């Protein structure tokens with residue numbers, strides 16, 4: 683019988699390569715000034731096309747559960763939050779950034795999740811998510827770039 687012994691080892695190596703990037707959403711500390719976050723959280727510019735994907739993805743932003751966005755043929759958009767069509771005209775990019783990162787800085791009673799809020803402010807978080815943010819710094823920037831383009 684031909685048994686190829688290194689298989690379990692190869693499988694372990696392959697799996698660890700897949701699993702490591704999944705532990706996403708490392709919290710990057712930020713500070714706000716005048717109800718805005720001036721600088722990019724990731725240090726890079728956002729990609730609006732990727733932002734458009736993230737706002738509709740249930741496993742990511744799922745923003746359309748509460749907000750309406752100008753996305754054609756997308757049914758069942760929410761009306762709990764304000765419509766975000768034209769949000770790039772009402773708010774500056776740094777103002778949008780703070781609202782996506784932590785809307786509680788504007789309204790402490792909001793039901794909108796703080797997508798990159800300080801994890802120390804959450805309690806009773808499942809152990810594997812402790813200390814993490816909901817969306818990564820780059821995901822935040824992609825969404826901010828998309829919203830900023832809605833003029």
Ligand code: HEC
Pocket residue numbers: 737743744745746747748749762763764766769772778781782785789791792793794795797825829
């Ligand atoms: C559970 C519902 C909910 C979800 C999910 C949600 N929001 Fe909100 N959002 C709100 C509500 C409600 C407000 C109004 C602020 C308040 O509560 O006072 C708001 C406000 C905002 C504002 C400020 C708009 C303005 O005109 O002042 C922005 C920008 C925004 N949300 C973006 C997003 C993005 C981007 C996502 C997804 C990553 C998202 N929201 C997900 C409920 C939600």
